[in-house]
Amino acid sequence: DAGVIQSPRHEVTEMGQEVTLRCKPISGHDYLFWYRQTMMRGLELLIYFNNNVPIDDSGMPEDRFSAKMPNASFSTLKIQPSEPRDSAVYFCASSLRGLETQYFGPGTRLLVL
Amino acid sequence: SQQGEEDPQALSIQEGENATMNCSYKTSINNLQWYRQNSGRGLVHLILIRSNEREKHSGRLRVTLDTSKKSSSLLITASRAADTASYFCATDGGQAGTALIFGKGTTLSVSS
Numbered sequence: 037d038a039g040v041i042q043s044p045r046h047e048v049t050e051m052g053q054e055v056t057l058r059c060k061p062i063s064g065h066d067y068l069f070w071y072r073q074t075m076m077r078g079l080e081l082l083i084y085f086n087n088n089v090p091i092d093d094s095g096m097p098e099d100r101f102s103a104k105m106p107n108a109s110f111s112t113l114k115i116q117p118s119e120p121r122d123s124a125v126y127f128c129a130s131s132l133r134g135l136e137t138q139y140f141g142p143g144t145r146l147l148v149l
Numbered sequence: 150s151q152q153g154e155e156d157p158q159a160l161s162i163q164e165g166e167n168a169t170m171n172c173s174y175k176t177s178i179n180n181l182q183w184y185r186q187n188s189g190r191g192l193v194h195l196i197l198i199r200s201n202e203r204e205k206h207s208g209r210l211r212v213t214l215d216t217s218k219k220s221s222s223l224l225i226t227a228s229r230a231a232d233t234a235s236y237f238c239a240t241d242g243g244q245a246g247t248a249l250i251f252g253k254g255t256t257l258s259v260s261s
Contacts, residue, residue: 078253140191
């Protein structure tokens, strides 16, 4: 299995632009998680899905952030408009059972200028 | 919200020495997990210990869990330079449907 795939790996954009991050979970996994990692705040859970349905989005910082999972093999995290404070590494992870082993993608390093 | 807190924040040792990292959490759990993150990479699952287990081994890793103290420790024996990474504990909320909460990690540096 190729593992969790994320794209792009790096993204540099200017404040105000729309940013879309993509994730392909491991085939057969029914949970998908989006995290954000910064030095100051550590690893924060943004949102997670079970069987393509959003279960908990309480970690989404504000309305500028949205996430979708149109099917079992694809999810997006969108930031519109982006701000410099959104600069972070965004990770996608998937699991077969929600509270057990999670498999992380390589992350997308986002820099908003 | 409950959260695993690792201690120490940073640890520097020589190759061959043992490394011990601790994790404390606040609420009851179903399981506790340890993950490793190499620089610039995603997290990798190391080991899961359930609330009814007290100790678990995997290769050079030994994890203990004390639910009465709400704490866990990760021991890496005979460390190698390749063990240099950040180590995170993650706890669930003890309830179905809650997600894992990760601590801020211990950064381990192993020098040769």
